[in-house]
Amino acid sequence: MVKHSxxxxxxxxxxxxxAGYRLLSIGKTIQYVFLLVALVTLFSFIQFLTGVSEVSYNIEGLTEYIEDIQWLLYPFALLLLILTTTILLFVRISIYALVGVVILKxxxxxxxxxxxxxxATFAVTWSTLLSIVFTTLQFTGAIPTLIGIVITVFLLIIAATKYPKIPKK
Structure with missing residues (x-):
């Protein structure tokens, strides 16, 4: 059995x-997706925690309000982050899989x-890690997104070359 590492x-x-991992069980693949979700969520939650504390020092009324509801704010924020990250990652993988099917054809x-x-699940690893790095460096916008798309499609093309050929009739 192949380890996640x-x-x-x-x-x-x-x-x-x-391309060889196309034969893995779907359970192992989905476990890997949730590891990526956990990584992105952890990073985003840490960023959320540090962002809230910076903003709250500048606005006194907001500081008191956040301190009053802090025990509610953080769990809901974490839950929302997990939910949105999961949905977005599954949608991204599904779209890349469609692109991959076109590449196969x-x-x-x-x-x-x-x-x-x-x-495609394994091909999005680079773009996922790069999105974390780009966010840390505050490099956002269309260019980082395009870099992630190009890298993922390039990896899909490389993987597609290792798929078996369609037999001639």
Whole structure:
């Protein structure tokens, strides 16, 4: 059985292995997605905690209000972060899987949406980590998003080359 750490390393360093992971169980793949969700959520929650404390020192009334409801604010914020991150990551993976199916058709390779969904799950690792780095460096906008898209599609193309060819009739 493949460990999550090995999946993470291969997602970062060995794009050709991503095609082989199309045969993993869907449970293992979804576990990996939730590890990415946990990573992004943890980063976002830390950023939320530090952002709230900076804002609250500048506005006295807001400081008192946040201190009064702080025990409610943080759990709801964490829950909301987990929910939105999960939805967004699953939607991103699904869209990339559609792009991957088109790549398979164009390159005359054999594969189904479910296979490409698994491959896309591991291909989004770089863009997920880069989004965290870009946010930390306060580099936001269209350019970081485009960088993530290009990297993910490039990894999908590399992985698609390792899919089996469609047999000639």
């Amino acid at each position: 090995q999946l993470f390393i291969d997602s970062l360093l060995h794009p050709k292995k991503l 164009v390159t005359n390779k054999r594969g189904e949406y479910r296979h490409m969904w698994r491959t």
